[in-house]
Amino acid sequence: MAGPPPPLPLCSQLPTAPSYSFPRIPFVLQTHGLRATGAAAAAKKAIGFVEAITLIRAEEGIKGYWKGNLPQVIRIIPYSAVQLFSYEVYKKLFRKKDGELSVVGRLAAGACAGMTSTFVTYPLDVLRLRLAVEPGCSTMSQVALNMLREEGMASFYNGLGPSLLGIAPYIAVNFCIFDLVKKSLPEKYQRRTESSLATALISATLATLTCYPLDTVRRQMQMKGSPYNTVFDAFPGILERDGFIGFYRGFVPNALKNLPNSSIRLTTFDTVKSLIKAGQKELQSIMEENRCKVV
Known part of the structure; x- marks a missing residue:
């Protein structure tokens, strides 16, 4: 009589194992509890950061590390351009009659800029998440067609509410702290690139710590078949299932990926603004x- 079959290898026990890679780990961790139940959930909890990187290499090869990257590449240029441009426009709108911009005015300008850029590029953000965490879809067009056919046009805006609520304070705090700290420095340091970079890193870190739970909520609302229709459903649901720590799942890899990105973007924008003013x-x-010579 034949003995019991040998245990399946780890990668076979995880139905969505191919969704693990460095840029995708924050998404996977944020949506982990929603996608996994029972034994699969237990197996996923055992996956560590290094093991996940090894697993994606074995399952999909090098190209697997960039799954879901195309929508992000397409999205990041208009997202950053709209956000930074609109921030300058909103600052002018919120200035006082004497031309000064208060702290509240800076926060309002940052919040409006964040919501504007998020609304304009939101469908690409949903596509990026779906492509990164859902198995069986290999191209952006395939994901988009499946969403249109099965869920309708409204699916491209799932989670827009918490996204706007999350990005508004994030950009408001990020830009406001950056402007105020930079302004408080001695003039000789204000013009230095290192000062801008350090200031941008501090502001991005504080903003990320403050607003990450709302990012987790929106990621779970973006998932296909999500049980959450509103923020008020999602918060108690995540808290009951995963505890408070569930709101910060994937925070470290997310910070490692996004903090340098946000810091460099703000520093570059600040440097280019200075160069334009000097010009x-x-x-x-x-x-x-x-x-004078003509006269």
Whole structure:
């Protein structure tokens, strides 16, 4: 009589194992409790960061590390451009009559800029999550067609509410702290790139710590078949199932990926703004000199 069959290898025990990789780990951890139940959930909890990286390499090869990256690449340019441009526009709108911008005004400008950029590019964010965590879909067009056919156009905006609620304080705190700390530095340090980078890193860290739970909520609401229709459903549901720590699942890999990105983006924007202002002053100076010579 034949003995019992040998145990399946770890990668075969995990039905969604191919969804693990460094850029995708925050998504997988944030949606873990929603996707896994019973033995599968226990197996997933045993997967560590290093083991996950090894697993994705064995299952999908090198290209697996970038699954879901195309929507992000397409999204990041308009997202950053709209966010940074609209922030400057909103700052002008919220200035006082004397031209000064209060702390509340900076927070309001940052919140509005974050919501504007999120709303414009939100469908690509949903596609990125679906492509990263759902098995069986290998291309962005395949995911989009499946969503349209099975869930309708509204599925591209699942979780928009918590996304707007989450991004508003995140960008508000991030941009406001960056502006205020940079402004408080001595003038000789304000113009240095290292100062901008350090300030941007501090502001991004504080904003991420404050707003990460709302990011977890929106990721779970974006999932196909999510039981959560509103933020008020999601918060108690996640708390009951995973405890308070459930709101911060995937925080470390998310921070390792996003904090440098956010810091470099703000620093680059600040540096380019300074260069443009310097160029405008130089141009005005040259025009004044030419005007004087003509006179």
